[in-house]
Amino acid sequence: MRLFPVFTLLLLLLHSSGLALQIQCYQCEEMTHDCSTPEFVVNCTVNVQDMCQKEVLVKDDGIHYRKSCASSGACLIASSGYQQFCTGKLNSVCIACCNTPLCNGPRQKKRPQSAAAAAVTLPVFSLSVFVLLSSALR
Template identity: 80%
Template structure:
């Protein structure tokens, strides 16, 4: 019985580690094109980069995009730090994080977010709270 439980734990752990690599779009300072075509797809570092990050900058010459793989901690800290600058107007900087394959690609129409899913600085007090919000708001 104990051996069976050990084998089950090993199988579950192996399956979990394989699931921790995601693919994201990656580009640096692309002007106008949102770099969501197949040539921009990369494999993120296993067990390190567990999220996709997307930066949208509104500048005088148009919209600029930066996309990459990121660790959850770094991405959530960056997105909460720039939240006040995400206005959609000139010189706006919006940083978003997501944790499903290719989620930093083109925007899709989605249903309106519930009040609990609207971002607020207090909800990003730490990476764990940010991950909880991402999970709750994506389901």
């Protein structure tokens, strides 16, 4: 019974830290333009669809895009299965998976994360979990 409040607090910490739960991706079917605009943003299914998927198909009439939410297992299997067809030539199919919000949109310049922010986030989270668990086990 004492662990229920600790478990609840742990879930709240996970939720507030963004370590799990929900991701946003672009979603469209067979678009002839890159559908990376706000009207194509969707919330993926919590704790199920943990990745964004992007398919680029080269057809007779041009490049087509498919974007969606995906589970990591399904996306990684699909992307590895289509690697041999990712040539950039006619009838090419390229599938990519990523796990950050809206990562299936256009390529963005990489911004280096502040070393101070990266160094503080994990220890603070770990310390919070340690304090909660040790107080529950008393």
